[in-house]
Amino acid sequence: MTANRFDTSVYAHRLRAAAEAASAAGLAGLIITPGYDLRYLVGSRAQTFERLTALVVPVGREPTLVIPRLELASLKESAVHELGLAVKDWVDGQDPYDMVVDALGGDPVATAVTDSMPALHLLPLTERLDDLPVLATEVLRTLRMIKDPAEIEALRKAGAAIDRVHARVPHFLVPGRTEAEVAADIEKAIVAEGHSEAAFIIVGSGPHGADPHHEHSDRELRAGDVVVVDIGGPYEPGYNSDSTRTYSLGEPSAEVAEQYSVLQTAQRVAVEAVRPGVTAEQVDAAARDVLVEAGLGEYFVHRTGHGIGLSVHEEPYIVAGNDLPLRPGMAFSVEPGIYFPGKWGARIEDIVVVTEDGAEALNQRPHELIVVPV
Structure with missing residues (x-):
């Protein structure tokens, strides 16, 4: 364990458990924006800004982090790189919400979002998802408890x-x-x-x-x-x-x-x-x-x-x-x-x-x- 986070194996276990819990709940995946859930899953202390940062945890696929290129430095103290997660960075003019849908596998149904996701990001996402997302709280609550x-x-x-x-x-x-x-x-x-x-x-x-x-x-x-x-x-x-x-x-x-x-x-x-x-x-x-x-x-x-x-x-x-x-x-x-x-x-x-x-x-x-x- 480093001073700021646990050993990478801890986060690897949590990501697997989160995907399994999402699958058991009949979900296609989780979309986690900065907050305690993101910190729990990958040790990231990234903050929410007007530009979208989101960890996408799809069922049956590898997780992907969608992040503004100018925020890449925020990943240094997290376990993202050591976990080998795919990182899709974006710049102004690109659509990060479409990138999230692509990371879900292009079949955006039965998706859960973290309860700390601001409306600024939730509303654009719902326009691209086939179904209204549910809260990931029920999926992650047992893991975090x-x-x-x-x-x-x-x-x-x-x-x-x-x-x-x-x-x-x-x-x-x-x-x-x-x-x-x-x-x-x-x-x-x-x-x-x-x-x-x-x-x-x-x-x-x-x-x-x-x-x-x-x-x-x-x-x-x-x-x-x-x-x-x-x-x-x-x-x-x-x-x-x-x-x-x-x-x-x-x-x-x-x-x-x-x-x-x-x-x-x-x-x-x-x-x-x-x-x-x-x-x-x-x-x-x-x-x-x-x-x-x-x-x-x-x-x-x-x-x-x-x-x-x-x-x-x-x-x-x-x-x-x-x-x-x-x-x-x-x-x-x-x-x-x-x-x-x-x-x-x-x-x-x-x-x-x-x-x-x-x-x-x-x-x-x-x-x-x-x-x-x-």
Whole structure:
């Protein structure tokens, strides 16, 4: 594996699996424009512009990459050349959409396109396809949900790196500092601990902690605050961390300590429920039932988790109504929370990977309410 991508054999396997999945779905092929699907299949970080770049994965034929000649340099860090893929470059004045149809074999029926394809390219393609394309999401979802060993190792490294950042967070939580100042320190720590960047930083102090998607503000931290810190980012080759811990500036009240203890139990019970064959909604229910029994159910206002990988949020979603059975290799967050509007909030989040007989937690920082002396 290079710093920016996996070994070429990983991508060769994924391309074969994608073509097999397309065939099983009765499709003639896949058309993948820049985005997470393209990065997953060939390690390319090409961007979408007004000129079309598209990986064509036909059933029964070799894949072809259609790309503007002036974008060829974007392939250097990908596995395209080592995979031996055909590259059809084009210049202004040529029709790249016809080139895509030719790469499909000239029989453009039952085609799937990536869900990130912009209308700028989708509409011209539909004019040349015999049938309206479907989304490739259903074809690729299982492949991307089931992480291979290289992906799991990448997620482990990302999880360990964000743990190191959380270990530094108490030093940043000083009364009188603003949430934004704390977030700036955390951003530097995220990069210092090996991430390529910070994808998101939530510092929710006091009443702001009751907003699950609060980011940070100019509110000054105060003694007695409960502070939710939810942070993460991509770690090369681009797999994300995501972990939440909750801190108390000084000893918490008895009520806060008691309610947080229930949340801690809910998170632990949900992680313990993870194993092959259990459904996503059953993991959600495991956390929710603990909170409901303690009279806190109404304060848990979001799903229990989301899948993670190249994207911070991807399938599987750990939510009521999702009867998807868990399978080894699936990676997702387990993050119940409780939120009391105008007062305070708390959340505990680990990334877990489904194993053959349970779950491996990729975050190891303490789950207790972390008391910061003031």
